[in-house]
Amino acid sequence: MSGPHFLHLVDEPHRERRDAARNREALLRAAQQLVDVCGVDGVTMDAVATAAGVGKGTVFRRFESREGLMAALLNHSETEWQAAVMSGPPPLGPGAGPWERLMAFGRSRLDTTLLHADLIREAGRAGTRSYAAYSFAAMHVRLLLSELGVTGDLPLLATALMAPLEAPVLDQQVRIEGLDVDRVYAGWIDLARRVVRSPS
Amino acid sequence: MSGPHFLHLVDEPHRERRDAARNREALLRAAQQLVDVCGVDGVTMDAVATAAGVGKGTVFRRFESREGLMAALLNHSETEWQAAVMSGPPPLGPGAGPWERLMAFGRSRLDTTLLHADLIREAGRAGTRSYAAYSFAAMHVRLLLSELGVTGDLPLLATALMAPLEAPVLDQQVRIEGLDVDRVYAGWIDLARRVVRSPS
Numbered sequence: 001m002s003g004p005h006f007l008h009l010v011d012e013p014h015r016e017r018r019d020a021a022r023n024r025e026a027l028l029r030a031a032q033q034l035v036d037v038c039g040v041d042g043v044t045m046d047a048v049a050t051a052a053g054v055g056k057g058t059v060f061r062r063f064e065s066r067e068g069l070m071a072a073l074l075n076h077s078e079t080e081w082q083a084a085v086m087s088g089p090p091p092l093g094p095g096a097g098p099w100e101r102l103m104a105f106g107r108s109r110l111d112t113t114l115l116h117a118d119l120i121r122e123a124g125r126a127g128t129r130s131y132a133a134y135s136f137a138a139m140h141v142r143l144l145l146s147e148l149g150v151t152g153d154l155p156l157l158a159t160a161l162m163a164p165l166e167a168p169v170l171d172q173q174v175r176i177e178g179l180d181v182d183r184v185y186a187g188w189i190d191l192a193r194r195v196v197r198s199p200s
Numbered sequence: 201m202s203g204p205h206f207l208h209l210v211d212e213p214h215r216e217r218r219d220a221a222r223n224r225e226a227l228l229r230a231a232q233q234l235v236d237v238c239g240v241d242g243v244t245m246d247a248v249a250t251a252a253g254v255g256k257g258t259v260f261r262r263f264e265s266r267e268g269l270m271a272a273l274l275n276h277s278e279t280e281w282q283a284a285v286m287s288g289p290p291p292l293g294p295g296a297g298p299w300e301r302l303m304a305f306g307r308s309r310l311d312t313t314l315l316h317a318d319l320i321r322e323a324g325r326a327g328t329r330s331y332a333a334y335s336f337a338a339m340h341v342r343l344l345l346s347e348l349g350v351t352g353d354l355p356l357l358a359t360a361l362m363a364p365l366e367a368p369v370l371d372q373q374v375r376i377e378g379l380d381v382d383r384v385y386a387g388w389i390d391l392a393r394r395v396v397r398s399p400s
Contacts, residue, residue, distance in 0.1 A: 152390050153386070153387045153390060156386075156388075156391075157391065159369065159373060159387075160360075160364045163364040163366070164359055164360045166363070169362075169363045172331070172334070176331060183356070184356065186353070186356075187352075187353045187356025187359075188356075190352050190356070191357065191395070194397075
């Protein structure tokens with residue numbers, strides 16, 4: 001646990017001491033579990049402190065504010081998702097065929113975008129999905145399309161496949177129009193089939 | 201021209217006197233011409249006043265700030281675009297076949313989104329594209345898909361076709377990745393062909 005002398009340097013994570021990093025990781029895990037069970041609204045600094053078994057002051061020292069915690073959760077979730085795509089179990093990770101991997105990508109991206117839309121809203125100015133994160137996902141779809149033998153302008157087709165899974169389009173369908181997530185996913189599978197099948 | 205006693209009531213446009221409305225329209229036309237020639241950056245309160253042949257005070261009375269002017273331009277542009285789709289000349293308006301209308305829709309939506317992304321950025325909190333505007337476009341695409349004999353979940357397919365033409369996806373491709381607008385449009389045509397052709 002970090003002592004009161006610990007100073008969190010936002011742009012210099014490499015300077016974090018090892019125990020501080022472990023502490024941070026434990027707090028993020030506790031916060032993530034709260035999100036899974038209670039949704040983003042259920043994540044307060046108090047609740048995270050209680051769930052992680054630390055004092056509320058520790059949570060504030062680590063993340064400065066609820067906004068800061070939300071931004072850290074966003075970053076953590078994106079990193080975990082990338083790890084799952086690169087080296088997690090199939091069908092999202094390697095080991096399944098490209099169509100199965102594409103379907104798993106679509107579903108997990110859909111769920112992740114909806115979660116992240118909540119986090120971004122709560123994180124305020126601290127939370128914007130990074131361009132690097134988007135590029136990673138675009139490259140993954142592009143490689144899967146290539147493995148599937150799709151011809152054409154693959155970077156643009158990858159963007160077209162990803163666009164309906166991005167906030168604010170998805171957020172609007174699900175939160176404003178009240179569409180069922182499963183229906184949106186079924187619609188996306190239909191789109192993917194149309195994009196992937198060879199020209200007749 | 202509105203006298204100094206005129207008070208602009210933001211939420212009560214129906215109270216605008218007729219000459220004030222004409223004045224407003226002339227200022228917006230002048231501002232739109234400046235956008236077309238110089239881009240959004242070239243639109244200052246001074247430039248609009250000069251182009252419309254009125255005093256700078258008049259521009260400030262009508263729009264309060266440059267942000268207010270940008271928000272008004274955004275609204276004006278969206279309304280004009282809807283009018284062009286509903287009753288303007290073909291192929292964007294009625295009178296052309298559904299495929300030609302869809303292609304014209306894609307191109308004009310692409311250009312309009314890029315312009316509006318600039319306006320929204322400059323309008324700050326005053327400028328968000330309305331849900332009603334999005335719904336209008338979605339309904340139009342859905343009707344064209346229906347006329348083209350496309351089967352499936354048409355509202356979702358319409359959303360999928362529109363998604364790559366929305367900011368921030370489009371903004372990212374063109375402004376960050378530096379893709380040529382014509383290439384993005386060609387990619388969108390390819391997507392539309394894949395969505396529209398009947399299942400093999």
